[in-house]
Amino acid sequence: MIISYLDILTFRDFVLNEIKHTHSNSEKRRLGKEIDKLLGSRDLVLGKTFYLVIKLLNLNIDTVCFTLFPKQSSSGLNLFPESNNKIYNFISTYIGDLKLLSKATGIEYNRLTKLFNGEYKNAYPEDVNGLAIAFNLKPSQLFEYFYGDGERPIIELPKPDHVSEGSK
Numbered sequence: 001m002i003i004s005y006l007d008i009l010t011f012r013d014f015v016l017n018e019i020k021h022t023h024s025n026s027e028k029r030r031l032g033k034e035i036d037k038l039l040g041s042r043d044l045v046l047g048k049t050f051y052l053v054i055k056l057l058n059l060n061i062d063t064v065c066f067t068l069f070p071k072q073s074s075s076g077l078n079l080f081p082e083s084n085n086k087i088y089n090f091i092s093t094y095i096g097d098l099k100l101l102s103k104a105t106g107i108e109y110n111r112l113t114k115l116f117n118g119e120y121k122n123a124y125p126e127d128v129n130g131l132a133i134a135f136n137l138k139p140s141q142l143f144e145y146f147y148g149d150g151e152r153p154i155i156e157l158p159k160p161d162h163v164s165e166g167s168k
Helices: 008-019 025-039 047-056 061-068 086-095 098-105 109-117 125-134 139-147
Strands: none
Touching: 008 025, 008 047, 008 061, 025 047, 047 061, 047 125, 047 139, 061 125, 061 139, 098 109, 098 125, 109 125, 125 139
């Protein structure tokens, strides 16, 4: 499933609704102006902008991702290809195929390639969320790493299912 991206108006409505009952009218107006300044005139929300607005409002990134992107899921990454070649199995775990990652994250292959190669400098929040889901991380871990001062998340690899006792 290829993901659809969050537009500015939907995101703005969501965050303003989140602060509706927790802030005074003057505070809501002030925050609304700051949010509008951060969002700018783009059609789609960028990952960094998403992060900055969520931090500004002191919202929980994980909860917001689960709320705004409920249909985004992962088909799962096959980090352990089926092969009798142990060298291939070991190396391919670390250099994987972007097509598999595209499928697992929902990020369109050409977009993922351009993000990977640095041709695209800005990820969308759905891109970051998709990567987090695919690698079994909390979205906040990747948002903090990409846009905050968070440490690089450690991705724990499960033991391959297809390794038998006799092949050790």
